[in-house]
Amino acid sequence: MGLLETGGAQITSRAEEADVIVVNTCSFIDTAKQESVNTILEMAQHKSSGRAKKLVVAGCLVERYRNEIQKNIPEVDAVVGTGELEDILRAAGIESRSSEPAASASPFVILNTPAGSPSLKSGIPARVARPEGDAREAMGRFSRDQWDGAIADLPNYLYDEHTPRLLATPRASAYIKIAEGCDHPCGFCIIPQLRGKFRSRRFESVVAEAERLAARGVREVTLIGQDTTCYGEDLDLKDGLALLLDRLARIEELRWVRFLYAYPNRITGRLLETIAANQKICSYIDVPLQHASAAVLKRMKRGAGADIFLRSIERMRRTIPNLTLRTSFIVGFPGETEQDFSELCAFVKAAQFDWLGVFGYSDEEGSAAFLLEEKVPRRQIEARRRKLMQIQRQISKKNKRRLIGREYDVLILGPSEETDLLWEGRTEMHAPEIDGKLFINDFGTNRELTPAKFYRCKITETHDYDLVAKII
Numbered sequence: 043m044g045l046l047e048t049g050g051a052q053i054t055s056r057a058e059e060a061d062v063i064v065v066n067t068c069s070f071i072d073t074a075k076q077e078s079v080n081t082i083l084e085m086a087q088h089k090s091s092g093r094a095k096k097l098v099v100a101g102c103l104v105e106r107y108r109n110e111i112q113k114n115i116p117e118v119d120a121v122v123g124t125g126e127l128e129d130i131l132r133a134a135g136i137e138s139r140s141s142e143p144a145a146s147a148s149p150f151v152i153l154n155t156p157a158g159s160p161s162l163k164s165g166i167p168a169r170v171a172r173p174e175g176d177a178r179e180a181m182g183r184f185s186r187d188q189w190d191g192a193i194a195d196l197p198n199y200l201y202d203e204h205t206p207r208l209l210a211t212p213r214a215s216a217y218i219k220i221a222e223g224c225d226h227p228c229g230f231c232i233i234p235q236l237r238g239k240f241r242s243r244r245f246e247s248v249v250a251e252a253e254r255l256a257a258r259g260v261r262e263v264t265l266i267g268q269d270t271t272c273y274g275e276d277l278d279l280k281d282g283l284a285l286l287l288d289r290l291a292r293i294e295e296l297r298w299v300r301f302l303y304a305y306p307n308r309i310t311g312r313l314l315e316t317i318a319a320n321q322k323i324c325s326y327i328d329v330p331l332q333h334a335s336a337a338v339l340k341r342m343k344r345g346a347g348a349d350i351f352l353r354s355i356e357r358m359r360r361t362i363p364n365l366t367l368r369t370s371f372i373v374g375f376p377g378e379t380e381q382d383f384s385e386l387c388a389f390v391k392a393a394q395f396d397w398l399g400v401f402g403y404s405d406e407e408g409s410a411a412f413l414l415e416e417k418v419p420r421r422q423i424e425a426r427r428r429k430l431m432q433i434q435r436q437i438s439k440k441n442k443r444r445l446i447g448r449e450y451d452v453l454i455l456g457p458s459e460e461t462d463l464l465w466e467g468r469t470e471m472h473a474p475e476i477d478g479k480l481f482i483n484d485f486g487t488n489r490e491l492t493p494a495k496f497y498r499c500k501i502t503e504t505h506d507y508d509l510v511a512k513i514i
């Protein structure tokens with residue numbers, strides 16, 4: 043969006059106003075692909091019966107189905123892969139780049155993001171790859187041979203602090219991508235083929251971007267990447283994420299710094315101590331564990347198991363008082379038995395996560411698991427997904443009750459989307475967009491609340507996942 047705006051486009055979120063429509067897509071599992079395709083088809087109607095003259099498809103679906111998209115949806119004028127984002131200007135029909143908005147040719151553009159947040163880049167080549175990435179490449183981890191129409195070149199660059207950005211998030215919050223790509227071998231996952239080998243942004247580039255965002259009014263930054271805990275390994279940085287968090291927390295205007303998507307065996311003592319020692323770093327860890335049965339984790343090519351995870355969780359909670367812990371699991375991985383699933387249920391009961399998501403296994407061509415036999419029937423996958431969520435619902439309900447009477451800083455988001463009678467906010471327990479909600483039903487002595495500002499609140503009521511609070 044920043045590149046488009048710098049090129050002279052005016053951005054709109056109303057498709058019916060747009061001369062050019064850009065659909066930014068996701069394709070890592072079936073439901074994401076379906077949502078992406080549905081959105082493209084919906085937007086294509088604006089070309090046949092409305093104002094739009096161009097339809098551009100960007101993102102991961104392009105990496106996977108480059109040729110088929112244009113062949114099967116003739117309304118699509120151009121595609122832009124995850125490594126070709128500067129081509130968005132040509133694709134949108136904006137030929138020249140300028141720091142001033144163009145006087146003529148100001149197409150309206152809508153960006154639609156079915157999953158994830160928009161990512162932008164400049165053409166900076168990746169830095170030296172890690173030996174781990176090279177070894178995995180030699181083993182074929184990044185091969186796209188099985189995908190008709192995918193180009194052989196992997197995406198291989200990163201945006202930097204000079205890349206223009208237009209924030210799509212509420213004013214006080216921003217995501218910062220600190221690394222791109224992934225070298226892990228997880229058997230169910232095609233993200234490495236879609237996003238390329240792991241590479242970190244320069245330390246100074248991330249700091250410069252965070253400082254600029256803070257100067258523009260951002261108070262919370264959320265660091266993202268396919269694997270944030272590997273940050274800096276390709277820059278010869280030891281404990282790179284801990285160093286980066288510590289540095290960002292010293293930016294005066296920032297109030298909260300958090301990161302998402304930790305890889306379990308990369309959570310170091312130094313990282314935990316850094317979180318514990320610094321008030322501005324949210325006491326929040328999102329560590330997708332994917333399963334707890336050692337047999338399933340081995341077939342997933344991830345390793346470890348329930349005992350190791352429980353010890354690790356115990357260490358996290360011991361080091362960081364009041365830690366909020368989020369995870370996600372995949373149920374129905376090929377060969378998952380009733381016994382494996384029972385182990386997972388027992389583990390979830392023992393671990394008592396604050397937030398938990400469950401995905402049904404999605405069989406993706408090009409993943410190692412696609413070639414495995416003993417596929418679990420879809421109905422059984424769904425039944426297991428529902429059962430695990432039911433277990434978590436009880437855990438969440440019970441543990442949320444303990445929060446009644448506690449006080450937290452809350453970042454006000456605005457009136458609730460569900461009812462005009464309530465407002466919504468987030469505490470450090472709530473990462474943007476993913477965790478349960480915090481409703482505010484009592485403004486205390488304030489006549490009104492200001493969105494994007496921090497207040498102090500007290501929890502007065504709890505539900506299965508959501509909280510109700512009053513401003514104090």
Ligand code: SF4
Nearest residue numbers: 224226228231233268
């Ligand atoms: S660490 Fe995450 S992105 Fe990387 S291969 Fe595993 S599941 Fe995919």
